[in-house]
Amino acid sequence: MASSTEHARLALTMPRLSRYGGAESFAWRLAGELAARGHGVDFICARCETEPPVGVNPVVVGRFGGLRLIKTLWFTWRADGLTRKGGYDLVFGMGNTVNQDILRIGGGSIAKFWQLSKRAWPAGFPRWFKMLRRRLAPANWVIHRLDNARMRRTPKIVCVSHLVRDWVVEAHPHLNPDDMEVVYNRPDLDRFARVDRAERLALRERAGIAPETFVIGTAATNFALKGIRYLIEALAQLPEHFELHVAGGRNPHKYQRIAREMGVEDRVRFLGKVDDMPAFYGRTDLFVLATFYDACSNAVLEALACGCRVVSSALNGSARFLPEKWVFPDPADVEGLAAVLSRVSGEERPEPFFWPEDVACGLEPYVRMIEEALVRK
DSSP states (O other): OOOOSSOOEEEEEOSEEOSSSHHHHHHHHHHHHHHHTTOEEEEEESEEOSOOOTTEEEEEOOOOSSSHHHHHHHHHHHHHHHHHHTTOSEEEEOSSOSOOSEEEESSOOHHHHHHHHGGGSOTTHHHHHHHHHHHHOHHHHHHHHHHHHHHHHOSEEEESSHHHHHHHHHHOTTSOGGGSEEOBOOOOTTTSOOOOHHHHHHHHHHTTOOTTOEEEEEEOSSTTTTTHHHHHHHHTTSOTTEEEEEEBOSOOHHHHHHHHHTTOGGGEEEEESOSOHHHHHHTOSEEEEOOSOBSSOHHHHHHHHTTOEEEEESSBGGGGGSOGGGEESOTTOHHHHHHHHHHHHTSOOOOOOOOOTTSOBSSHHHHHHHHHHHHHO
16 A cells, blocks of 8 residues: 555544454554554544554543433534544544544444344344333434434445445435445454364364364354344254354353253353454354344454354345355244254355455555545545
């Protein structure tokens, strides 16, 4: 990437300056790349949770008030004031801010999220109560209004997948999809790579996995949204040597009870936060993402790069990179899910994964569009 000859004053806005979380990690790396190219970079955030990249100046506005509603409005108001008065050449937004030159959308609209994600909760009272809580939360309605405002006021919108772009246009019909760019997240293909048979066997032995065990892996923070209930129910329809290993999450008690009720408690492992995800993928036979809503799952791409068979629901932006036969339509269809897992378990591991050359990804497209926008200004 050639160095820019014009050094500008830039502002990036996001509630957290952190390296934990997909969007946060992206923002940290983008800020660092822009600073390395000689630009003056202010990172406007509510919280600074890590050391900033070299050359990046954190501008911390704090978190006023104890309610989510107040925190959301406070950050929007303070970030807007700072970007208006800061004399910046360009503002790059990644949060609920309404005034920026370029906006990166990491997920669809809140209305679309509600529509799709509600099916993650069982029909009847659990689903009804979840939706009632969402609709009664003032912060959600504020976010909805902010979403409408930023979509109308931002000159340049970039989405993290074609699926997100489709969701955004469906929720905001005034937008022209041809005017919106799509830039995918790209996993570190040096870190996430295939292991040979000997290393794979060693990883499984260290994790206490018997040679005959077929490991189905998944990664989830929000167990309901990622379909863990339905994966457990599907596991009950699979042979005894199949196990489900869940990376991530905080409190699995409810799902351990479901596994016990389904008679598969000894075949489900909740691993909590996993620091070494390449090793997790390396010992996994098949990775599954039974999500009801995912903008562009990094885990699917990472598992694919590590040589796993990978299946995903169609409600995930990175499912675009999978063969059609590895994509299933409905994560709540337990019989269909079990059938897909059973069928794909008998297939060969995929060929080494190479990123398609015609698919924009990573930091470079963002740096290019920022510097091109600076030239136009």
